[in-house]
Amino acid sequence: xxKRSLIVINLLAVLAIGTGFTFAVLAPSExxxxxxxxxxxxxxxxxxxAFLAFGVTLVGGVVWLVKKxxxxxxxxxxxxxxxxxxxxxxxxxGMIWGYPVWGTFWDWGDARMMSTAIMFFVYVGYLALRRxxxxxxxxxxxxxxxxxxxxxxxxxxxxxxxxxxxxxxGTTVVRPDAPIDPEFLRAxxxxxxxxxxxxxxxxxxxxxxxxxxxxxxxxEAVSDFEIAGSGITAPRLGEVTGDV
Amino acid sequence: MxxxxxxxxxxxxxxxxxxxxxxxxxxxxxxxxxxxxxxxxIPLAIGTDKPLLAQVGxxxxxxxxxxxxxxxxxxxxxxxxxxxxELLTLLGTDPAAQFVGRMATSTLLLLIFEAVLAPVTIIxxxxxxxxxxxxxxxVMFLLALGLSLVGTLAxxxxxxxxxxxxxxxxxxxxxxxxxxxxSAQVVEALREEASILLWIxxxxxxxxAIAVIGVLTARPLEESSR
Amino acid sequence: MSExxxxxxxxxxxxxxxLYTLYLFGRTRxxxxxxxx
Numbered sequence: 038x039x040k041r042s043l044i045v046i047n048l049l050a051v052l053a054i055g056t057g058f059t060f061a062v063l064a065p066s067e068x069x070x071x072x073x074x075x076x077x078x079x080x081x082x083x084x085x086x087a088f089l090a091f092g093v094t095l096v097g098g099v100v101w102l103v104k105k106x107x108x109x110x111x112x113x114x115x116x117x118x119x120x121x122x123x124x125x126x127x128x129x130x131g132m133i134w135g136y137p138v139w140g141t142f143w144d145w146g147d148a149r150m151m152s153t154a155i156m157f158f159v160y161v162g163y164l165a166l167r168r169x170x171x172x173x174x175x176x177x178x179x180x181x182x183x184x185x186x187x188x189x190x191x192x193x194x195x196x197x198x199x200x201x202x203x204x205x206x207g208t209t210v211v212r213p214d215a216p217i218d219p220e221f222l223r224a225x226x227x228x229x230x231x232x233x234x235x236x237x238x239x240x241x242x243x244x245x246x247x248x249x250x251x252x253x254x255x256x257e258a259v260s261d262f263e264i265a266g267s268g269i270t271a272p273r274l275g276e277v278t279g280d281v
Numbered sequence: 282m283x284x285x286x287x288x289x290x291x292x293x294x295x296x297x298x299x300x301x302x303x304x305x306x307x308x309x310x311x312x313x314x315x316x317x318x319x320x321x322x323i324p325l326a327i328g329t330d331k332p333l334l335a336q337v338g339x340x341x342x343x344x345x346x347x348x349x350x351x352x353x354x355x356x357x358x359x360x361x362x363x364x365x366x367e368l369l370t371l372l373g374t375d376p377a378a379q380f381v382g383r384m385a386t387s388t389l390l391l392l393i394f395e396a397v398l399a400p401v402t403i404i405x406x407x408x409x410x411x412x413x414x415x416x417x418x419x420v421m422f423l424l425a426l427g428l429s430l431v432g433t434l435a436x437x438x439x440x441x442x443x444x445x446x447x448x449x450x451x452x453x454x455x456x457x458x459x460x461x462x463x464s465a466q467v468v469e470a471l472r473e474e475a476s477i478l479l480w481i482x483x484x485x486x487x488x489x490a491i492a493v494i495g496v497l498t499a500r501p502l503e504e505s506s507r
Numbered sequence: 508m509s510e511x512x513x514x515x516x517x518x519x520x521x522x523x524x525x526l527y528t529l530y531l532f533g534r535t536r537x538x539x540x541x542x543x544x
Contacts, residue, residue, distance in 0.1 A: 130520060169443065201466060249542075
């Protein structure tokens with residue numbers, strides 16, 4: 038992606054965030070939870086973008102396995118890093134939301150938070166794996182496989198905790214799953230769009246950074262080696278046939 | 282490569298792994314005692330109150346089985362060095378057969394691990410009779426199988442890396458969470474005399490999913506260039 | 508507590524976005540410097 042396009046996306050993202058914030062502030066207070074429910078406008082998009090990011094990592098990995106395209110690997114890795122960022126945000130905002138509503142930071146019956154937390158650690162592991170492998174091809178290969186395993190796990194984790202909650206009748210105060218109020222929904226959608234632009238900006242820049250780092254590493258590796266035959270110089274005939 | 286050759290390779294690799302384990306005894310003489318020590322340390326940390334221990338006993342067994350048992354799945358003796366891996370590739374061994382063979386040995390060792398630590402748990406925690414306890418044998422088998430699948434796969438992904446010993450547990454632990462949850466819920470369901478069918482199904486499904494991924498990614502994972 | 512808490516939540520989100528931007532910016536600048544030098 039060219040630098041100019043990235044800058045455009047950047048500016049759009051900032052604008053969108055500002056818009057999202059405005060609509061969040063203007064949205065009416067929710068019935069049971071009052072203003073607290075407004076944390077949802079940053080919590081839900083964070084979680085969705087995390088999920089999207091890891092989906093991109095999956096696809097990038099598969100594309101690399103098929104085509105061996107370095108770009109695919111870079112996108113996969115960058116998306117994973119941004120995904121961890123959004124997952125962290127989702128967890129923190131989830132806890133911030135939960136505290137006034139449930140009285141605790143963590144609700145053990147919440148399938149979504151549990152899945153998000155597991156996802157967080159799985160992809161931290163993904164990033165740790167990448168850091169442990171210096172060779173680019175091995176790194177891409179193994180990351181791709183881990184990316185597949187990791188993404189397949191997500192529905193399994195989610196389902197298992199949902200089953201757990203269904204059988205144990207989770208906490209009494211249930212978060213509103215789908216906001217009925219259309220103004221609420223509108224604010225949510227705008228913020229979702231804004232967060233998506235942020236994701237695109239971050240992943241785009243991160244991918245570009247990865248390319249720069251790869252290029253630099255290649256350049257430095259090559260310069261370490263002398264060009265073969267550089268010890269041999271052309272014969273200096275000028276001195277031999279010069280003035281005697 | 283026809284089916285018969287595949288299973289013959291699986292058997293050979295499993296046999297080789299078992300032989301190595303027999304000589305080095307890493308799982309039996311190191312990891313099992315480690316698990317036993319862990320079971321002993323826990324009451325010192327959470328309190329030796331008898332009703333408390335009776336309540337948490339089975340859960341602690343499962344937690345220790347998962348957290349310490351995973352060491353069995355990616356034990357050092359199972360990790361081939363790079364020359365060994367290259368040799369297996371040159372010989373044309375099916376990487377999926379390597380995966381299945383290795384996984385089979387790990388499952389067996391994990392079953393032994395669980396079989397030794399179960400009585401230890403009963404002695405230390407005195408959980409009391411659980412109705413329908415024979416079903417726990419099935420759970421122990423599915424847990425061993427699942428942990429072995431995840432551990433072997435994670436082990437392949439981290440093969441030859443310097444940080445292998447710490448990275449692999451980090452990868453295995455969150456991925457095995459549904460295994461732990463389902464196993465623990467079976468125990469609780471048995472205690473409450475409720476249905477365990479869904480949890481058993483979840484365990485089986487997860488094992489199947491990991492097995493499929495492991496077999497399918499075995500060949501792509503095999504390094505073609507060095 | 509209500510409003511302040513929500514403001515806190517939003518500041519955390521936007522704050523971390525800014526931090527990540529700075530992180531990316533800083534790392535890119537480091538790479539560009541190494542490329543020249």
